[in-house]
Every structure is written in structure tokens, then in C-alpha cells.
Amino acid sequence: MDTDMDTEMDADTTLSPLAVPEERDVESSLRPKRLSEFVGQARVREQLQLVLEGAMRRGSPPDHVLLSGPPGLGKTSLSMIIAAELGSAIRITSGPALERAGDLAAMLSNLLEGDVLFIDEIHRIARPAEEMLYLAMEDFRVDVVVGKGPGATSIPLDIAPFTLVGATTRSGMLTGPLRDRFGFTAHMEFYEPHELEQVLTRSAVILGVDLRPDGAAEIASRSRGTPRIANRLLRRVRDYAEVRANGAVTREVAHSALAVYDVDELGLDRLDRAVLGALVRSFGGGPVGISTLAVAVGEESTTVEEVCEPYLVRAGMLARTPRGRVATAAAWQHLGLRAPGDAPGQATPTLFGE
Known part of the structure; x- marks a missing residue:
């Protein structure tokens, strides 16, 4: 089943940290169920354990929790773990789904x-719903407005004490009043390669993949510090190993498989290289605006900005300036070109763990 699903997916989604609807069932099976099973984010896990254990000892709901950080790092998994650790039910929704206060x-x-x-993507919640959420978070009460115009009346409605877990990839877009109502805020960081190797090893056991240590290291090094991408690459390498090798995922098999899927040694795919190529060859290394760059590679500007740019910046290949995006010396070198003397950055990119 996974093989068919992976074949149908667009190749450019391979290294996207965003969730893909077709992967929902597979992701669900790979999610850790308890805090002790969650790999990485050691500081967040320790802090969250104290918050939850303290609340359970007091016999009261814990403070509201805000999880911030890039997509694909495990915010949804942590929300489910919070409910599991508390022995409570979880209700899941998203900011865009809450368009009206009545919802x-x-x-x-x-x-x-x-x-x-x-509430996933809580920064996208509609303003009327957000204002209702203030009162619910503080006093466990909502005011329901009945009627319209001068005859409208507000009816207070008590709600059961609950814990809100909000997730956001853009904490800066949260309003101050909403952010201040969270008692505990955790910022999730990108994973180190050795942590991704642990993620891959655990996923391989669940999926029944014969993953060797050197194969895990090879996949982890190209996964952009993101567990979601690591698990996606594992499934694609598994398909290659089953069809063109003996089923075992070794370093050599992983290397060959990822070459088929156009993922290079630095974790760049076709679109990443197209962006760098356009920036260097068409615009002389920049500066150039994101919209112009997106048109040059035939993609939406949001795709370039949200999928490609964050990793290229972290990899030291792209610099943001007030005048636009600029290719660093590392980008020129990666494309096999000589960098001009005024290109920013070092000639050798610095990636995770290097």
C-alpha cells in the first residue's frame, strides 16, 4: 500500500516538511504514544514532563501549552502524547477551520x-473565535451572543476545565493577548543527525524494514533535520531496496535510492537546485525578490518561501537581504561554479552536526 502511495506522490513533495494528506495513515502508525518514546527535543520533553506530572499530582488540568517551530518536527505527536500522559481525550481542529466564534x-x-x-496552525484562527478563546482559556467560560442588532443578548456558558494545546509554525504571527494566555511555551528545534537515526531505527521496526546503521546514517544526513522527511525517505528507500536490492537498506542502497529520487548529499532536491541555479545563472547571484525567483523556476512563491528557502538559508547557501535573496559562496560552489569575490558566506556550507 505504501509503495503505491509513494509512487503517486509528486516528486517535489519528497523533501517538503509539510504534511501530505496521503501520508496520514502511515504517519499515524509511526507516531510515538508516550513521552518516553519521543525521540529528540530533550529540553522540551523534560520541561513538559514537569508540567504534566505537577498538574497530575495537584489533580488539576495543566497550563495551556503552545508548541512552536517549523513543520514536521512532532508538534501534533506531542499534543497527542500530552493527552495520553494525562489519560484524557483529545479533540483536534485547526485555526483555519475556526472561522466563526460559533464554531x-x-x-x-x-x-x-x-x-x-x-488547535493546529493556531496563528490562523479567525479574530472573533480568538477573542472567545481568551475567556475560555482564562475563566473556562464563553459568552454566546444570541440575536442581532440592538436586541442581541449575551448568554454566559460555563465550560469544563480543559487544556488547550496550540501549535504554530509562525509564532510571530500570534497576537500578544493570545500568546500571553499560554502558561507553557515550547520551541522545537531541528534534529541532529544522530537523533534522526534513532527516529529512523524506531520507524524501521514498525514498518518491518531491514535498516542497517550505515543506511540510517545516510538517510538521516539528507533529511533536513526533520523527522517527517526522514520517515518519508525511509519508505522510498525501502521500496528501492525491495525492488532493486535484497531488501536490506545499507549505505550503498540508500545512496543509490536517493539518487533516483533526486536528493543529493546535502539534502537538496530538484527544486532547491533550480532555485539556486536561477539565482546564480539568471540573476548573477542576486539580490532578487522571492516572487521573481519563483517565476523563474515555475513555482508558487509560497512554495519557494516555505519549502525551499528555510533549508537553503540554514545550509548557508542563501542569504536574505533588504534588497532580496542572494546566493552565498557555498551555493556557487555546490553548483560547480566559481563564486564572485563579493558573494557572502563561507565557501563550505555548515549543516547539522558538521
Whole structure:
């Protein structure tokens, strides 16, 4: 089943940290169920354990939790783990789904005491719903407006004490009043290669993949510090190993498989190299605006900005300037070209763990 799904997916989604609907079932099976099973994010795990254990000893719901960080690092998994550790039910929704205050009121009124409400992309919640959320988070109460115009009346409605877990990839877009109502905020960082190797080893056991240590290291080094990408690459390398090798994922097999999927040694794919190539060859290394760059590679500007650019910046190949994007010396070198003397950055990119 996974093989068919992977074949149908667009090749350019391979290194995207964003969730793909077709992967939902597979991702669900790979999610850790308890805090002790969660790999990486050691500081966040320790802090969260103290928050949860303290609340359980007091017999009260823990403070509301805000999880921030890039996509694909495990924010949804952590929200489910919070509910599991508390022995509570979890209700899941997203900011874009809460367009009206009534949508949120209906969800809040159905919560039982101690339930966990998870709102993904909470920075995209509509303003009327956000204002209702303030009162719910502080006083476990919502005011439902009945009627319109001068005859409208506000009816207070008590709701059961609950814990809100919000996830955001853009914490800067949260309003101050909403951010201040979270008692605990955790910022999730990109994973180191050795942590991704642990993620891959665990996933391989669940998926029944014969993953060798050197194969795990090879996949981890190209996974952009993101577990979601690592697990996606594992499934694609597994397909290659089963069809063109003996089923075992060794370093050599992983290397050959990732070459087929156009993922190079630095974790760049076709679109990443197209962006760098356009920036260097068409615009002389920049500066150039993101919209112009997107047109040059035939992609949406949001795709270039959200999928390609973050990793290229972290890899030291792209620099953001007030005038636009600029290719660093490392980008020129990666494309096999001589960098001009005024190119920013070092000639050798610095990646995770190097």
C-alpha cells in the first residue's frame, strides 16, 4: 500500500516538511504514544514532563501549552502524547477551520473535564473565535451572543476545565493577548543527525524494514533535520531496496535510492537546485525578490518561501537581504561554479552536526 502511495506522490513533495494528506495513515502508525518514546527535543520533553506530572499530582488540568517551530518536527505527536500522559481525550481542529466564534463555542461546550483541545496552525484562527478563546482559556467560560442588532443578548456558558494545546509554525504571527494566555511555551528545534537515526531505527521496526546503521546514517544526513522527511525517505528507500536490492537498506542502497529520487548529499532536491541555479545563472547571484525567483523556476512563491528557502538559508547557501535573496559562496560552489569575490558566506556550507 505504501509503495503505491509513494509512487503517486509528486516528486517535489519528497523533501517538503509539510504534511501530505496521503501520508496520514502511515504517519499515524509511526507516531510515538508516550513521552518516553519521543525521540529528540530533550529540553522540551523534560520541561513538559514537569508540567504534566505537577498538574497530575495537584489533580488539576495543566497550563495551556503552545508548541512552536517549523513543520514536521512532532508538534501534533506531542499534543497527542500530552493527552495520553494525562489519560484524557483529545479533540483536534485547526485555526483555519475556526472561522466563526460559533464554531469554537460548539467545540468548547462539548469538552469534558480534563480534555485536551489541540488547535493546529493556531496563528490562523479567525479574530472573533480568538477573542472567545481568551475567556475560555482564562475563566473556562464563553459568552454566546444570541440575536442581532440592538436586541442581541449575551448568554454566559460555563465550560469544563480543559487544556488547550496550540501549535504554530509562525509564532510571530500570534497576537500578544493570545500568546500571553499560554502558561507553557515550547520551541522545537531541528534534529541532529544522530537523533534522526534513532527516529529512523524506531520507524524501521514498525514498518518491518531491514535498516542497517550505515543506511540510517545516510538517510538521516539528507533529511533536513526533520523527522517527517526522514520517515518519508525511509519508505522510498525501502521500496528501492525491495525492488532493486535484497531488501536490506545499507549505505550503498540508500545512496543509490536517493539518487533516483533526486536528493543529493546535502539534502537538496530538484527544486532547491533550480532555485539556486536561477539565482546564480539568471540573476548573477542576486539580490532578487522571492516572487521573481519563483517565476523563474515555475513555482508558487509560497512554495519557494516555505519549502525551499528555510533549508537553503540554514545550509548557508542563501542569504536574505533588504534588497532580496542572494546566493552565498557555498551555493556557487555546490553548483560547480566559481563564486564572485563579493558573494557572502563561507565557501563550505555548515549543516547539522558538521
